[in-house]
Amino acid sequence: MILAKNKKYTVSFDIKKSGEISPKAHYHYVLIGQHDAQRKFNVFRSMTTQIKNDGQWHNVKAEFTTPSQLFETSIIFYNCFSKGEIEYKNVVIEQQ
Numbered sequence: 001m002i003l004a005k006n007k008k009y010t011v012s013f014d015i016k017k018s019g020e021i022s023p024k025a026h027y028h029y030v031l032i033g034q035h036d037a038q039r040k041f042n043v044f045r046s047m048t049t050q051i052k053n054d055g056q057w058h059n060v061k062a063e064f065t066t067p068s069q070l071f072e073t074s075i076i077f078y079n080c081f082s083k084g085e086i087e088y089k090n091v092v093i094e095q096q
Contacts, residue, residue, distance in 0.1 A: 001093055003066050003073050011045070011075075012061040013091040017053035020084030025049035028086060031076040032064055042067070053084065063096070 003009065011032060021028050026049070033043040045064035052058070066073075075093075079086045 003070060003093075004095065005066055005070050006068050008063060008065045008096045009093055010061065010063050010096055011047075011091075011093045012059065014057050014059055014089045015048055015051055016055065016057045016087045017051055018055055018084035018086070019053055020082065021053040021079070021086065022082040022084070024081075027078065027080045027082055028053075029078050030060075031078070032074070033076075034067075034071050034073040036069075036071050057089075 015030075017028065029049045030047045031041075031043055032045045032047075033041055035041055044066065045062050047060055047062050051060070075091075077086070077088060
């Protein structure tokens, strides 16, 4: 999906974190953003640090707005330094 400049979007997905996920929230989260012309990553939205690692499915829904200049946009799913697994399904990004 190609995002448009200065537009509001909704992202939604289901996530399941196993019990062996790292206790440090910054090791398992989702980022939406872009690398700008200087290759610095600018975050549009950060999510899922508060989702429990209980092995159950949780629905996440969030909004973000794109800036006036778009470069290389990304959605990044992190799970670092962890013995556990994170599963995602039903990932949808919609323009409002």
